[in-house]
């Protein structure tokens with residue numbers, strides 16, 4: 001399987017690029033944010049619990065997201081591979097992911113980390129908030145908290161994969177297609 005983690009702060013373009021990569025390489029898109037928002041729209045217990053954290057821009061507890069990922073991987077064990085978008089966000093999640101993938105005799109192929117300045121992130125998120133209806137994209141202090149949470153809790157996940165020799169930085173500013181070309185160049189190198 002080709003299992004790619006699209007890594008980067010909120011607003012770095014993970015969702016946009018994941019959709020394009022899924023189409024090009026016939027992969028399954030796994031976005032924990034989308035899975036959680038779907039739980040919220042179904043008003044499930046899990047969704048209602050997660051919403052409290054998401055509305056503030058804080059991380060949902062590890063056991064909640066890890067359980068969701070375990071189910072999603074079990075459902076897609078025959079796929080060509082996965083694009084993980086917004087997961088893992090903590091080292092505990094990264095360890096759990098390694099174990100779940102090993103259970104399915106597969107592993108992470110590469111981690112592609114989109115690099116975008118804080119100013120640009122804030123700008124993009126506020127713009128998205130105007131049309132997405134996402135409460136966590138509309139309030140400047142919640143956006144600032146999400147970027148902070150990324151720096152304090154998630155950035156270390158990059159070092160986790162760097163130690164495994166699987167971490168690649170990719171410039172995430174510019175035209176969508178230009179960024180896509182940078183990502184696919186890295187993926188082709190890993191596949192070769």
Ligand code: AMP
Nearest residue numbers: 032033053054058059060065086087089
């Ligand atoms: P996203 O759509 O990836 O920006 O995620 C939106 C929100 O969902 C985040 O701010 C978190 O509250 C929650 N969330 C998504 N993925 C995770 C994760 N892997 N771990 C913890 N919380 C998450």
